[in-house]
Structures are given as structure tokens and as C-alpha cells.
Amino acid sequence: MTLASSFVAALVAISVLLVVLTVATAGRKAVRAARDRRGARVEAAVRPALLGYLAEDEPDPAALEITSRAAGRSLEELSTGLLTKLRGEDRRALERLLAAHGVLESARERTRRPGAVGRARAAELLGAAAHEPALPELTMLLEDRDPDVRSAAARALGKLGDPAAVPALLTALEGRRTVPAGVVTMGLLHIGPTAAASLVDGLDSRYSPAARAIAAELLGRLGGFQSADELIGALRADPDPGVRAAAARALGRMGVPRAVAPLEAALIEEQVPAVRYSTTWALGELGGTRGLAGLAAALGSGDHALARHAADALVACGPSGRALLERIADAGGPGAPEARETLGAVGAAR
């Protein structure tokens, strides 16, 4: 091939590529616009029918006719969005509708299909509908090969509200196919206070540090008062600092008076800053006068972050804590700047 023909070939190739790409891009824009218009038309037909069904006193699922696949897809999408917003009888009516049209059974089947996106969407729908019979399928998806499917399953399990899912969710934090801690946390929070009993077991050393830390944190948020002794034990002896910090926060949040002494001890003995910060915060939440000495010592420790936490905690302790903070601010020694800053912020907030 001569240079001249090379040039012609290169020029032709590039020109063809440029034209093809331009046409493809413009074509895509046109197709998208047409598809959006079609979707809007279908939705405009399905939405009023769905809302009309929900507005009836005794909604009859058979009365709502689905005449095409596009309408079926539209119904599923609209329902998934509505399920997260509806409560009470409306929600149950929508669940009956989805069950009657075979949408939920179809979703259970789709949890076994090859496509990861399909499995995740099926899990999402089953969770939104709180379809309890799907517990085995969703638990199975916690070990799916695709991380997004595992996360969708964890979220869906939480929305089922069944405490039986707690051990599986905690176990999903470890191993080869894990679920992110944030996702598991939200799943467990969605289950609600009924999860507390199972979460106490989560403090056991057979679980991973991440699972123990989440269990401790959520016991504080879900009101697991019966677990105070276990949490104090975790604060004193768990080898993982994340668990100790979470246990301290839980004890503070639950307001367990007998936790003051172990928290004060932790504030003195603990070496890990994050645990000391949590301990300080917890002492502030518990309030009263018993923890003031420890907090004052923390304020003067020379660790700016700890001093700031201690100043906030002293304000939270009430009038006696605030009076102590004012004295430290006036004295001008270590911790005085943090004390002045906190007092200033409290004054501004007032």
C-alpha cells in the first residue's frame, strides 16, 4: 500500500467513524425521546387506574385490568415507588393487587434468574411489599455473587421486619461475600425494636468485630435495655476498640445509671482516642454529677478533640456541669479555650 492510498484509507476510515458516531448519537437521542413519550402515555393510563383502585372502599384486585406487558411493567414500577410511601389499609390493598396479578410470585422467581440487575430489582420489590414468604429467597441472596444484589437483599430483609433475619444479616458482615456495614445497619434498623433480643447475641465473640460493633450500636438505638450488662461487659473487655466505643455510646443513649462507673474507668484507662470520645459523650448523656470529675480531667488533657467532647458533655450534664465549665473557662488553663468555645456556642444557640 502506497502512502497516498494509506492517507485515503485513514481519511475514509476516520470520516466514516465520525459520521457513524454522529448518527448513532443523534439516533439515540431520538429513540430516547420516543421511548419517554411512550412510557408517559402508558403511565398516564395506569396511574389513574391504580389510584382509583386504592381509593375504593373495598378494592377488588381483579377489577384492575393489565392489558399489555408495558402496562404490567408500569404497574410494578409505580407500585414499588408507592409501597414505600403508603401505610395501613392502602398498603395492604396494594400488596393484594401485586399478589393477585402475580407480580410478587414473579419477583420471587426472578431472584434465581441469571441477570444481577433483575435479581436486585426483584429483591427491592419484595422488600418494598414486605412480602414475608420471600424470607428464604432474600436470605439466599445475601450470599449472591454480585455485591449490589447482596446489598439489595439486606435492605429488603430489613423491610420484611422479621427478627429471624438478624443472625443472617450480622453474618453477612464477614466472609468472602460481604455486605457493607452501613447497609446491614439500615436493614437491622428497619426491623425495629423486635430485633433487640437477637442483637444481644450479636455481642458474642463468635461474631466478627464489625458485627459486634453494629449490634452494640443498634442496641442503644433500638432500646435494648435488657442488654445493659452485656454492653458494660463489652465496654470493659471486648478486644476491638470499635465495639468498646459503640458499647459506650449505647450505654449513654439508653441512659443506664450503673454504667457511669465503668464509663469513668474507661475514660481513665482507655488508650484509643475514639473510645475515649465515645465514653465522654456517653457520660454527658447520662448527666448528673457523678461523672464530672472525669470529664473535667478529660477537658484538661491537652488532646483538643477530647477536650471539645468533654466540654460538650459537661454542658449536657446540666447546671452543675455548666458551672464547672465556666470555672474552667475563667481559670484560663488547659481546656479553657474549648470551654469558652462551647459556652459561646451554647449562648448563641439560646
Added chain:
Amino acid sequence: MTSVVRHAVVGFDWFVLVYFVLLNSGYLVLIAIASMDVARWMRRFSFAGHDDIFANPLTPGVSVLVPAFNEELSIVESAHAMLAVKYPEFEVIIVDDGSTDATFERLRTAFDLVEVERVIPNDVPTIGAVRSVHAPADGGPLLVVRKDNAGRRADPLNVGLNAARLPLVCMVDADSLLEEESLLRVVKPFIDDHRVVATGGAIRAANGSTVERGRVVDATMPRSWIERVQVLEYLRSFLLGRTGWSRLGALLIISGAFGVFRRDVVVEVGGLDLETLGEDAELVTRIHRMTSEQGRDFRVAFVAEPVCWTEVPHSGAILSRQRRRWSQGLAEILWKHRRMILNPHYGRIGLVALPYYFLFELIGPIVELTGVPIVALGLAFGLVDPAFALVVVAVALGYGMFVSLSALAVEEFSFHRYRRWRDLGTGILAAMVENVGYRQLHAWWRLQGIWRFVRRKETGWGVMTRAGFNLAAQD
């Protein structure tokens, strides 16, 4: 003698040809990888669980750090946008680096600021002294720190870092507008993977688009060609290029205009470098270096969708200053971390990313600007076959157009932010215009940046005259 010259010229022309093929192919590979990543992201968006991140009480808080120097035209709009982000726990820290215009006054009036006491520790080094700290009289997560000007962007960022109190810090330019859910999305990698230490978010040009209460409500192509070309550049290099690098596990640059870092890690590496112009990329490089040397398992990620809109230069003079700075900054980083280049100890960063930036980003303007005249001279003196010269031109320009058009196509197939047919047409034309004229000018500015590095010329804040956002009519 003539034979030697002929061989030298022909050899160089072949080098230029191969260089441009490799350069454009590299871009195309990155765009191809990014397009797969973006397509995957789009398919999975509906079940990504962003709402859960907002509802989760354990989602880490974010301190948004905004260095500002003479930003009176856009600072209030930007602050409104930052304060309106959807995120469970955040604070916005604007550090006024001794502005000589009404930046602070605009903020004081808009947010009813009062002076407050705030202890700012010296976790990382700073230069300019802090003069005062201000917060809204009626509370709210805004803090404005006034400090002496230190002549460099890294200093107010380090002051903001010292003042920050939340586990993550988000560095944002003062002329940037964050989308409502941008923080939720850019923080997600930290929640999904505990090894993530830094993430970058996509940045787009706000010029021409309509802004309402700190939000881009209608994305439109800008009016001037210099801005339109930058829209395309941002798509190709900042959105798709970085998505591709992230997928390869070799992301070197997280733009200072929108990046999130673990605060403890940034403090551990000593904060932003006060001596380097490209302090954002230098920080990421130093994090790579430190974590590799310590044998720590870590990730730096890029998320294509969380959009931060920024005002790009609207004139050649301002753009040239910006690009000289960027080029000088890149040269400084490559020089400072030269021992990482081709060093297997630093993994893909050492073996792929840094050599790529050296060969195609730093050296690129030299090849581009010497290649064209030498080919032309060769033609004039009959040393080069005209057909060959045209092949070089076709590959350098035509292939470049194809790459730019590919970036535009990926945008249209995925995010589809520009809704009008007119915008698509303008984008296609910009892909042509970019390669004829603008690219050569850009190479010249970059070459000047390299020259400034060679001469060790100090450059401070890149003063950029703002035109302000295109605000929607307010009631």
C-alpha cells in the same frame, strides 16, 4: 548531509504519527472502560440505596471546605447550594484567604454572620494567620474563617482541614455548585468499602446553564466557543477519563473542585502541600505513596454522577493562566514524586498512571508543537511525502475529533444532561473546533507552564475573573 536531515525529519514524523495514535488510543480506551462503568452505574442506580445513606445514623459526617479568594460574584450562590445539600450531618467551612473584594461582606450580609470563638488546632501546617471566625447568628452548619492571604490555595484548605470536625472532608471550589444529592453519592464508596480513603466526583461546566437558588435547573451549552470546548474537555477528561482511571485502580487526580477525603488520612500525610501548584493531585499522589510504602490496602475511587457544576474561564486570557498553572503543577508533582515512576512498588500508579501522565500529559505539548512545524518544514523542503504528512494530520486531528465525539456520545447515551437538539449539534461542532486551533493553543499554554516549572517560577492563587452564574429570574 541532506540524507541525514531527511532521515531525521522522516524519523521524527513517524514518531509524531505513532505518538498521536497512542495518545488518542489511550483516551479511547479510557472512554470505553468508563462507558461500561457508567452504563453499569445507570442500570443499578434505582437500587443503589442512596436514601438509606441519608437515613443511616452511622453515615459519616462531612466537613465541606471552601477556599475563597475574591469570589464576591459567586460565593453567596455557592454557599446556598452547599448548605442545601441532602446529607444527614455536614458543616460548610468557607475560608476567606484575605480577599480584597467584598467576598466576606457578601457572606456576612447574606447569612447574618457574627464573630464566634473557635479553637482551631494545628493538625497540619499553615502559613497565613487566622484573624477571626464567624457563624450565622441564628445557628446553622456554616462557618466562615478569615485569614491572612498566603498566596496559595493549599493554605486556606489546610486551615479548613484544621477547623474541620467531621470524619470526612469535602474540598470544593468557591465557584462551584453542588447538586442536592452529590454528597450522598460521592460518600457511598466510603460506606460500601472501608478501604476507600478518597473519592472524586464529576465536575461539569456551569457556563450557559440556568441557576436557581444555587441549583443548575437547566443545563445548556454556553454561548462562546471557548466555553463550549471546555464543556467537551470536562466530559472527556474529567468525567470519562477519571472514571476510566478509577476502574483501572490508578486514579491519580481528584480535582480540588470536588473531592472527598478521610480527614485522618489527610492529616496523617501532612495536609496539602503548600509549595506545589497542583495541590489536589499532589495530595492524592502522596496518599498513594504513603499507603503503598506502609503496605496498607486502600482505594481511591471516582463516581461519575455526583455532579458539581463549576464556572469555567470565559476568555482566552483567563483560560491560558489556568492551563499554565495546571501544567506547571503537573510538572512539579511528577518531579517531586519521580521515584514512583516505573517503580513496581507503587503498583499501577507507578507503572501505568505516572508514566502515562509524563508521556502524554507533560510531554504532549512539546510533541504537538514541534511536530506540526517540522512536518510543515519537511513538506516545504521536499523531505516528507505529502501523503504521509496528511496521514499524520488526519491521525492527529481526525482521531482526536473521534475521541471527543465518543465522549459526547457516552454523555448522550447515559446521563443525557443536555436535553436540546441544539446542544447536541453544538457539542458535535465543538468536537471539531477543539481539534483545530484550540488544541494547538492549549498545547502552547501547557508548554509555557512547563517553562515556568523549569525556571522555578512561583505562582500563587490562580486569580480568575468571574462572570457569575446565569441566574434564573427570581420572583
